[in-house]
Amino acid sequence: MGLTAQIQQLTQLMTGPAPAPTVALPPSPPPVNPPSPVLSALTKQQTRPKLPSLPDFSSERTSGRAFLNSCTLYLRLAPEQFSCDEKKIFWTLAFFKDGCATRWSENLFRQEADTGIFPIQSWADFERQFWS
Numbered sequence: 001m002g003l004t005a006q007i008q009q010l011t012q013l014m015t016g017p018a019p020a021p022t023v024a025l026p027p028s029p030p031p032v033n034p035p036s037p038v039l040s041a042l043t044k045q046q047t048r049p050k051l052p053s054l055p056d057f058s059s060e061r062t063s064g065r066a067f068l069n070s071c072t073l074y075l076r077l078a079p080e081q082f083s084c085d086e087k088k089i090f091w092t093l094a095f096f097k098d099g100c101a102t103r104w105s106e107n108l109f110r111q112e113a114d115t116g117i118f119p120i121q122s123w124a125d126f127e128r129q130f131w132s
Contacts (some may be wrong), residue, residue, distance in 0.1 A: 058098035066131060075123075085123040092126070104132075 059069045071092050075082055082088045096105040112118045120126050
């Protein structure tokens, strides 16, 4: 190829359209898999209805049944929060803040301090003593 031909070829390359720059694209995310049964179960647990806090209990007979019904409802709707009867009992006693209810709760904890054992061992026993 002669010098003239090379000059023409270079001129065409210089005056022709410039090639598009190459852009590196980020890697695409992995495909989304359907949720596992465990993840679905956790999501369902997290979407349970928000329950209101219970009012404090003073051991008035007129409000006893409503209070215990509210406790039972909450315990059934949020079982993941109460893995044993002890947690159910202590959570319920947290609302005993007035009157005879406070004295009963204080007496239970005093017995535990004296013996090293909390005197109520089951939810059924708690309910029995609640009504006695």
